Amino acid sequence: MTVKIGIPRSLLFYYYYPLWKTFFEGLGAEVTVTGPSTKAVLEEGLGLCVDEACLPVKVAFGHVAALRGKVDFIFVPRLVSVFPREYICPKFLGFPDMVRSCVGGLPGLIDININLYRREKDLYRQLREAASPFCRNPLRIAAAFGEALAEHRRFTERLEAGMLPDDAFGDREVAGGKPGGENWTVALVGHPYNIYDSFINLNIIKRIREARMNVVTADNVPGPVVDRYAGTLSKRLFWTLGRRMVGSAYYFMDNPAIDGIIHVASFACGPDSMTGELIQRRARRTGTPFLSLTLDEHAGEAGIVTRIEAFLDMVAMKSELSTLS
Amino acid sequence: MKVTFPHMGNLWICLEAMLEYLGVETVVPPPSTKKTLSLGSKHAPEFACMPLKLNLGNFMEASDLGADTILMAGGCGPCRFGYYAQVEYEILCDLGYRYSLVVMEPPERHISEFLARIRQITGNRSWLEVIRGIKFGYQKARAVDGLEMTAMRLRPREIDPGSTDAALSAALEEIAGARRPEDLPPAIGRAREIMGGVPVEDRPVIRVGLVGEIYTVLEPFANLEIEKKLGRLGVEVDRSIYLSEWINDHLFMGLIRGMRSSSLYKKSASPYLRHFVGGHGLETMGGAVYYNSLGYDGVIQILPFTCMPEIVAQSILPGFSRDTGMPVITLISDEQSGDAGLQTRIEAFVDLLAEKKRRKEWSA
Numbered sequence: 177m178t179v180k181i182g183i184p185r186s187l188l189f190y191y192y193y194p195l196w197k198t199f200f201e202g203l204g205a206e207v208t209v210t211g212p213s214t215k216a217v218l219e220e221g222l223g224l225c226v227d228e229a230c231l232p233v234k235v236a237f238g239h240v241a242a243l244r245g246k247v248d249f250i251f252v253p254r255l256v257s258v259f260p261r262e263y264i265c266p267k268f269l270g271f272p273d274m275v276r277s278c279v280g281g282l283p284g285l286i287d288i289n290i291n292l293y294r295r296e297k298d299l300y301r302q303l304r305e306a307a308s309p310f311c312r313n314p315l316r317i318a319a320a321f322g323e324a325l326a327e328h329r330r331f332t333e334r335l336e337a338g339m340l341p342d343d344a345f346g347d348r349e350v351a352g353g354k355p356g357g358e359n360w361t362v363a364l365v366g367h368p369y370n371i372y373d374s375f376i377n378l379n380i381i382k383r384i385r386e387a388r389m390n391v392v393t394a395d396n397v398p399g400p401v402v403d404r405y406a407g408t409l410s411k412r413l414f415w416t417l418g419r420r421m422v423g424s425a426y427y428f429m430d431n432p433a434i435d436g437i438i439h440v441a442s443f444a445c446g447p448d449s450m451t452g453e454l455i456q457r458r459a460r461r462t463g464t465p466f467l468s469l470t471l472d473e474h475a476g477e478a479g480i481v482t483r484i485e486a487f488l489d490m491v492a493m494k495s496e497l498s499t500l501s
Numbered sequence: 502m503k504v505t506f507p508h509m510g511n512l513w514i515c516l517e518a519m520l521e522y523l524g525v526e527t528v529v530p531p532p533s534t535k536k537t538l539s540l541g542s543k544h545a546p547e548f549a550c551m552p553l554k555l556n557l558g559n560f561m562e563a564s565d566l567g568a569d570t571i572l573m574a575g576g577c578g579p580c581r582f583g584y585y586a587q588v589e590y591e592i593l594c595d596l597g598y599r600y601s602l603v604v605m606e607p608p609e610r611h612i613s614e615f616l617a618r619i620r621q622i623t624g625n626r627s628w629l630e631v632i633r634g635i636k637f638g639y640q641k642a643r644a645v646d647g648l649e650m651t652a653m654r655l656r657p658r659e660i661d662p663g664s665t666d667a668a669l670s671a672a673l674e675e676i677a678g679a680r681r682p683e684d685l686p687p688a689i690g691r692a693r694e695i696m697g698g699v700p701v702e703d704r705p706v707i708r709v710g711l712v713g714e715i716y717t718v719l720e721p722f723a724n725l726e727i728e729k730k731l732g733r734l735g736v737e738v739d740r741s742i743y744l745s746e747w748i749n750d751h752l753f754m755g756l757i758r759g760m761r762s763s764s765l766y767k768k769s770a771s772p773y774l775r776h777f778v779g780g781h782g783l784e785t786m787g788g789a790v791y792y793n794s795l796g797y798d799g800v801i802q803i804l805p806f807t808c809m810p811e812i813v814a815q816s817i818l819p820g821f822s823r824d825t826g827m828p829v830i831t832l833i834s835d836e837q838s839g840d841a842g843l844q845t846r847i848e849a850f851v852d853l854l855a856e857k858k859r860r861k862e863w864s865a
């Protein structure tokens with residue numbers, strides 16, 4: 177019988193879905209993903225999670241809970257580190273334990289450690305462990321791993337070519353995904369699970385596009401560029417996502433093609449409080465149009481939407497004016 | 502050069518000793534107060550954790566006293582502490598403060614990198630002297646921890662309310678006043694004598710383990726003097742972490758081995774939390790299990806608002822409490838925390854523990 181594996185559409189799903197899916201399918205498993213976040217998903221999560229947790233974790237709880245009764249295993253890896261000498265966030269380190277302790281009625285959890293702190297090569301061994309509950313055939317695992325890596329590479333290339341994850345997941349060639357279609361370009365900087373979850377962020381990408389502006393995100397910036405700009409920090413940032421955000425934000429400030437930056441953070445997010453501060457201070461010094469949004473379950477939708485619209489108007493006006501002089 | 506550093510409980514006693522031994526002029530920031538916190542909060546990121554805000558306030562206040570160099574510990578994540586110094590420095594620069602910054606980063610390869618950083622401050626002192634200075638500071642930390650442990654045992658048993666705390670301040674002053682390493686042993690003797698003079702009687706006490714984020718555990722201003730409050734309610738407190746342990750981990754890079762340390766907590770935590778999560782989240786979880794195994798009556802977790810490792814532990818503690826019947830409460834400290842609110846909550850908790858204990862004894 178085919179093993180069914182559920183992947184919650186949350187947290188680093190937005191970076192690793194192609195890799196994980198290809199790997200598990202290569203082993204003959206059937207992969208189920210939860211649907212987009214909804215109010216019901218959030219409410220489920222709120223009921224299970226401590227109040228103090230950040231919105232993305234609460235939403236992730238909701239996605240995990242939505243898989244109960246539908247799959248044989250839920251894939252909730254402990255993402256300790258996805259790059260040498262870097263971490264994600266303490267909550268990622270404790271996520272499987274939090275889930276196990278707070279969510280009842282779970283099927284099996286595949287909660288292997290993904291820890292590339294020492295070296296990236298360790299990924300193979302760690303994914304082999306993820307396969308162990310249902311496949312122990314080394315040849316098959318090696319082949320699936322190879323395919324998964326290739327798929328991940330293809331996905332990353334598509335991101336760097338200007339696509340956003342939702343488009344890059346598929347095979348479609350998307351027009352307009354690339355910057356340049358419109359007159360103005362707004363950079364969206366934030367954790368992937370905030371900027372790509374349109375429920376969490378009140379559809380911000382669509383709103384920017386409807387204002388006839390291009391959207392670029394930190395994930396569209398090639399790694400070496402991120403490295404170069406993040407390298408100007410006095411100390412290496414040890415958060416993979418934070419480092420990408422700071423590096424790309426600094427690059428955007430330096431890039432005349434970018435007309436404004438929107439920084440999206442979660443209420444009470446630890447890493448954002450630090451990296452957001454670095455970004456905001458630099459934006460102020462360079463005079464880059466900058467909007468900082470904080471998302472939480474209580475934020476009034478109307479207020480945030482008004483602020484986004486006002487900011488987009490301001491960006492358009494400002495760049496229009498600058499063409500005069 | 503006038504060196505300052507952030508407050509964290511009695512950390513200043515150790516750092517001042519170490520630096521002055523090495524001939525470095527030191528400015529101890531004024532003790533943290535409401536004003537320190539509001540100064541820091543005004544300029545720090547809104548969701549920064551409270552220790553960062555207080556650090557910032559300490560530096561601003563120390564600058565008024567002439568400090569021009571900051572000495573900070575570093576770290577390599579995943580918690581925010583490892584990037585505190587850099588963010589604090591950016592903020593101070595934007596505010597126009599002219600500080601130089603020396604960060605004790607954990608050495609990447611060898612302990613000599615660490616010693617080299619100390620030398621940035623101590624100049625051309627011999628290695629031997631530097632190591633002696635460090636040792637001196639560390640011995641003071643051990644002495645401070647010893648006195649605080651004694652105080653936690655005495656408070657619930659003292660005959661005159663407040664006498665333990667008066668003795669503790671006097672005893673700590675003895676430790677702080679020892680200028681040279683050779684002065685320390687007699688000072689410790691005098692301090693112990695002072696503590697020994699507190700009149701106590703043998704009474705039944707309630708035993709509570711205090712776990713949580715280290716800064717809020719160690720800094721009475723941040724925890725609204727919870728140890729004192731509990732002591733007055735007849736509670737004997739033990740904490741999962743002590744100053745000397747922090748100093749060993751963060752300033753001496755774990756050079757001193759064999760402390761009640763991580764490995765014990767790691768093992769105790771493992772049924773609930775199977776990985777370190779930064780900060781002291783694992784110690785919190787392990788501490789709770791450990792106190793349960795020692796037959797404590799309750800566990801109190803304390804953390805600053807938004808503290809990530811502790812939020813992980815906080816999520817898991819209720820499950821532990823369900824499994825074991827161990828009562829646990831979580832207290833979150835932020836700019837708005839008030840004395841009265843805390844007092845009510847801990848009183849209610851202590852009542853519950855007392856009631857539970859009575860019932861247990863009755864049925865036994």
Ligand code: SF4
Nearest residue numbers: 230265267442445446
């Ligand atoms: S990085 Fe921020 S938003 Fe993400 S899990 Fe950690 S605290 Fe939450």
Ligand code: SF4
Nearest residue numbers: 550580582780808809
């Ligand atoms: S342990 Fe908590 S309070 Fe300390 S730096 Fe980390 S998040 Fe902040």
